[in-house]
Amino acid sequence: MAMKRHVIVGGGTAGLNAITTIREYDRGESEVVLLSGEWPYARMVLPYYLGHEISESHVFTATATRLAKLGVKPHIGRRATALDTKNNKLTLDDGTILEYDDLLIATGSSATRPPIPGANGPRIYNQWAMDDTRGVLAEIKGGMDVVMVGAGFISFTILNSVLSHGVNLHVIEVMPQVLPRMIDREAAILVQDWLRGRGVHIHTSTTVKAIEDVDGRKRLLLAEGGDLMADLVIMGTGIRPNLGWLAGSGIEINQGVLVDDHLRSNVSNVYAAGDVAEGPELITGKREVHAIEPTAMAHGRVVGANMVGRDIAYRGSLLMNILDVQQLDIASFGNWSAADRETSVLLEPRGHIYRKLVWDGDRIVGAVIMGPARGIWTTNDVGMLKGLIYSGVHLGAWKGYLQEHMKDLKKPFVACHVIRDMLPVTVLDHPTVPARDVVAVEPAG
Amino acid sequence: MSKVLKLVPESCTGCMRCEMACSYMQTGTYQPSKSVIRVSPFERHTSYSPYTCFQCQEAWCLAACPVEAISISPAGAKVVIRDQCVGCKLCTIACPYGTIFYDVDTHKAFKCNLCGGSPACAEACPTAAIQWVEEKVQDWQGDFAAERGVIHLVGVPSA
Numbered sequence A: 001m002a003m004k005r006h007v008i009v010g011g012g013t014a015g016l017n018a019i020t021t022i023r024e025y026d027r028g029e030s031e032v033v034l035l036s037g038e039w040p041y042a043r044m045v046l047p048y049y050l051g052h053e054i055s056e057s058h059v060f061t062a063t064a065t066r067l068a069k070l071g072v073k074p075h076i077g078r079r080a081t082a083l084d085t086k087n088n089k090l091t092l093d094d095g096t097i098l099e100y101d102d103l104l105i106a107t108g109s110s111a112t113r114p115p116i117p118g119a120n121g122p123r124i125y126n127q128w129a130m131d132d133t134r135g136v137l138a139e140i141k142g143g144m145d146v147v148m149v150g151a152g153f154i155s156f157t158i159l160n161s162v163l164s165h166g167v168n169l170h171v172i173e174v175m176p177q178v179l180p181r182m183i184d185r186e187a188a189i190l191v192q193d194w195l196r197g198r199g200v201h202i203h204t205s206t207t208v209k210a211i212e213d214v215d216g217r218k219r220l221l222l223a224e225g226g227d228l229m230a231d232l233v234i235m236g237t238g239i240r241p242n243l244g245w246l247a248g249s250g251i252e253i254n255q256g257v258l259v260d261d262h263l264r265s266n267v268s269n270v271y272a273a274g275d276v277a278e279g280p281e282l283i284t285g286k287r288e289v290h291a292i293e294p295t296a297m298a299h300g301r302v303v304g305a306n307m308v309g310r311d312i313a314y315r316g317s318l319l320m321n322i323l324d325v326q327q328l329d330i331a332s333f334g335n336w337s338a339a340d341r342e343t344s345v346l347l348e349p350r351g352h353i354y355r356k357l358v359w360d361g362d363r364i365v366g367a368v369i370m371g372p373a374r375g376i377w378t379t380n381d382v383g384m385l386k387g388l389i390y391s392g393v394h395l396g397a398w399k400g401y402l403q404e405h406m407k408d409l410k411k412p413f414v415a416c417h418v419i420r421d422m423l424p425v426t427v428l429d430h431p432t433v434p435a436r437d438v439v440a441v442e443p444a445g
Numbered sequence B: 001m002s003k004v005l006k007l008v009p010e011s012c013t014g015c016m017r018c019e020m021a022c023s024y025m026q027t028g029t030y031q032p033s034k035s036v037i038r039v040s041p042f043e044r045h046t047s048y049s050p051y052t053c054f055q056c057q058e059a060w061c062l063a064a065c066p067v068e069a070i071s072i073s074p075a076g077a078k079v080v081i082r083d084q085c086v087g088c089k090l091c092t093i094a095c096p097y098g099t100i101f102y103d104v105d106t107h108k109a110f111k112c113n114l115c116g117g118s119p120a121c122a123e124a125c126p127t128a129a130i131q132w133v134e135e136k137v138q139d140w141q142g143d144f145a146a147e148r149g150v151i152h153l154v155g156v157p158s159a
């Protein structure tokens, strides 16, 4: 019997996790083909390369040697252009056709630019791909004026690295606050204050309407009047899932590829994972696109297991983000923004401390936690918050205690048996095997 | 069955020797803020319990790390490979127990590594509230904390 052929499209976080999981189970007893526009790397550690904290090679998650050890047939630098789900055939940009038994769509997202004049000129970079980071590193110098357009999560992940080059930084945001999709306004005000205190210029409720070249510099014209001059512009204005190549494939797409609790699309031998997938959310079960690393990892692992026939139902993804903004630590979880829900808030403006719990009855369904790094890491409440939310524990009478003592998570956490509830939980129904230990065995003969 | 760090909260007197021993083992100096075992008061300050990584089977921290900087040691501990860690903190929000820490001085994650197979905390504890034994890992503190929590929940004005 011919070996089953799994085709993985996209070698980022989701794709690589799927591959290592397949090999963890089958040790090489299937054909794995990886098609990826780029060599596998961890996009989310680009900021540390941008800040010269790590070398470029540290960003890559798989070399040719590793792929060989995993028994993977790579097609790197090629792109998928069409998918024929009737005949199980994938077309690449060089005309090659790959046949598959099952296929994973894990093509991630691309950065988008605003539709304004001059948005695609020289010395304007996104901060999404390896080439963007290389581009900024080639140009950035101490003393420069740098403007970041967009104050979302991704922009903020590179803020420390950009500042480490000794530049004068302006941040422009259309919305009335920074990090509009990660924290609420109360928290954002503290972040803005913290950054202004460290010399960063924050411009909220500000729209760039055009970018011009003037004497080798950039002039950003603002819709509200006035302008800003820059030597370098970094765009963090949004991302879009890479789904164009699925046109005409019959794969059902909403915001992303719609997948069930096994991460299968409407075509049963085609899976989707990571930024491109619209899959179940943990608390509500509703399908959402998350575009975060933990979701891409869990998706990839679950798909890998299902591709080798393990029948793993996914519990769902919990939205979570953590940021270090000049040693102010900020994290949010789940349904932190719920305007219609009961909330408990702790605000200490002078200490830049903020905590918010979002309730569904006596369960926590979302949270924001923020404070100076030294304070945050003495308690490690970020992890316990994850446990309280993920376990869905009913806090009963402890809810009142927590509302009065927002900084004492430990007692309710332990007393409500979150530990007992969490210890048996595994994503793949067995203990996790480190991906770094997985290799494929040479097929005999 | 492999050995685990068993916690016996009923025996803990809150003397903090485990924190001292742990921080000395992990960092070479006595600084409880760098300890990865933490003693917490329950029932005001009349009961105490140590608390550390359960070396859970899901290994949430390990599964979350974008650069595979966490591995499993021969002693069964999930350990941070320091040179590989970039300090992104993803493991700290992935771990549902709050038992992986971030070191603001070194910019790296750190956690219990079972001291390579002979945990200093268990050796240091004078009352055997921390034991290095062959047993199945379990929630050793839940009932203890729940019983002693009552005092916090009956409307007694709190400290």
Ligand SMILES: Cc1cc2nc3c(=O)[nH]c(=O)nc-3n(C[C@H](O)[C@H](O)[C@H](O)COP(=O)(O)OP(=O)(O)OC[C@H]3O[C@@H](n4cnc5c(N)ncnc54)[C@H](O)[C@@H]3O)c2cc1C
Pocket (backbone or CB within 6 Å): A009, A010, A011, A012, A013, A014, A015, A035, A036, A037, A038, A039, A040, A041, A042, A043, A044, A045, A046, A047, A078, A079, A080, A081, A106, A107, A108, A109, A127, A128, A129, A154, A157, A158, A242, A245, A273, A274, A275, A276, A291, A292, A293, A294, A296, A320, A321, A322, B088, B090
């Ligand atoms: C600067 C930065 C910082 C971030 N920080 C965080 C963070 O702190 N926390 C967090 O949770 N998330 C963070 N993220 C987001 C996180 O990196 C992504 O959610 C994650 O990488 C998604 O994984 P993925 O596998 O879905 O896609 P990706 O990792 O993007 O991989 C997609 C792959 O598909 C390939 N591809 C695309 N189109 C095609 C095609 N047509 N044919 C073949 N191959 C194709 C690409 O080349 C790429 O290799 C950050 C992202 C960036 C850019």
Ligand code: SF4
Pocket (backbone or CB within 6 Å): B064, B065, B066, B067, B068, B069, B070, B080, B084, B085, B086, B087, B088, B089, B090, B091, B092, B108, B109
């Ligand atoms: S902080 Fe270090 S160990 Fe933790 S997830 Fe990030 S790189 Fe991995």
